[in-house]
Amino acid sequence: MEKKKKQKSSTRELVDKYQANCDRIGEIAEACDAEQRERTEAEDAEFKALTRENEVIRMKMQAAQVESLRSKDLPVVNNDKVLRENLLERGQKVTVLITREGGEVAEGIPTVTPQTTEALAETGIIPVHEQEMLKPIRKGLIYDKVGLNIRSGLSGTLRWPKHGKATASFADEAERLVDSSIQWDKLETNGHRMGIAVPITREELEDSHGIVESVVKEEMPKAITDLINGALFSTVDTYTAADGNTKTRKVVGPFVAAAKKAVQFTGAVPTRKELLRMVASIAEKIDLVAPCWVMTESMKAELCDVKVDAGSGRFLCENGMILGYPVFTTAEIGAGNIGFGDWSYQAAGFFGDWTLIADPYTLARKNSVDFVLNARFGTVTLRDDAFVLGKIKTA
Secondary structure, three states: OHHHHHHHHHHHHHHHHHHHHHHHHHHHHHHHHHHOOOOOHHHHHHHHHHHHHHHHHHHHHHHHHHHHOOOOOOOOOOHHHHHHHHHHHOOOOOOOOOOOOOOEEEOOEEEOOOOOHHHHOOOOOOOOOOOOOOOOOOOOOOOOOOOOEEEEEEOOEEEEEEEOOOOOOOOOOOOOOOOOOOOEEEEEEEOEEEEEEEEEEHHHHHHOOOHHHHHHHHHHHHHHHHHHHHHHHOOOOEEEOOOOOEEEOOOOOOHHHHHOOOEEOOOOOOOHHHHHHHHHHHHOOOOOOOEEEEEOHHHHHHHOOOEOOOOOOOEOEEOOEEOOEEEEEOHHHOOOEEEEEEHHHEEEEEEEEEEEEEEOOOOHHHOEEEEEEEEEEEEEEOOHHHEEEEEOOOO
């Protein structure tokens, strides 16, 4: 009994020493990280000594664990002799069951509760290998790829004067010509404010050694990009805000107007002829400069499986192209929708500067910092007839 107690005490001392070494290694690591430097010669020597000592402690603990499993009171059984005497000589059935002292037997199997890794939680004995930060997945951020002309540093109001067509007529000799007029109009857009605010406690900022702050500063501009992408390619003028409420978009793209006179496909997947008609409806009104298709990834996959004909082995969507025009995908356009248009007729721009402020004063009573990003963005469709939207037939 005394030996068991001594052994238990010795194991506890080993664990305490191991933890103390781990704490010291952590202090060295924090000093190097805070001062942005490598280990000094003295620290390197200490680190190697601590690591070597911990390895020895692990071996001692493993040996102690094996020793604790030994039982001095178990009878020595000669299995060969038992089998030979009972099975071979006497012809009897033999069952040999060895259990630890004090173990209960249920249906011939000893019930033992093994110690799990939970006993080592937070002791530092099981190493933790930190990996790179997992970032949120963003797909379909295409507003900068479709040929949209985006300007920056704008101010005030952007205005595009426009006019209608003048109409000529035939006339006989000396006949008075009919008066013709030109209709004048304008298009305007202003920058609409966009923003995001992320309050963080100082404890979280300090304890993460700058990781949380760097993630916040990286994610905030990307959140603005998500917002713009949704505004430009959505077919509805509402969206779900960060608080979960549905709000009306202050900025919308060309497909909101196109959705009001959408082309209705006859099936769950458009035919080649239906897509050709969409292209023709645009090409007969404007000169195509930067046309492209916009759809979801699922719709693109469906069109990659639609055969052009029975014998050529070609499909409607090949190499990211349909009918010779590029295909871009985004979930923002909505399932079952296909948009086609010339994005040179969609003007967009950022007004003023992007401002990212880390406000340490407003939330000072809560010992928190308020990270706030503000920007202004505006867009306008110069020609509504430069865009068309098709919808699949729903059940």
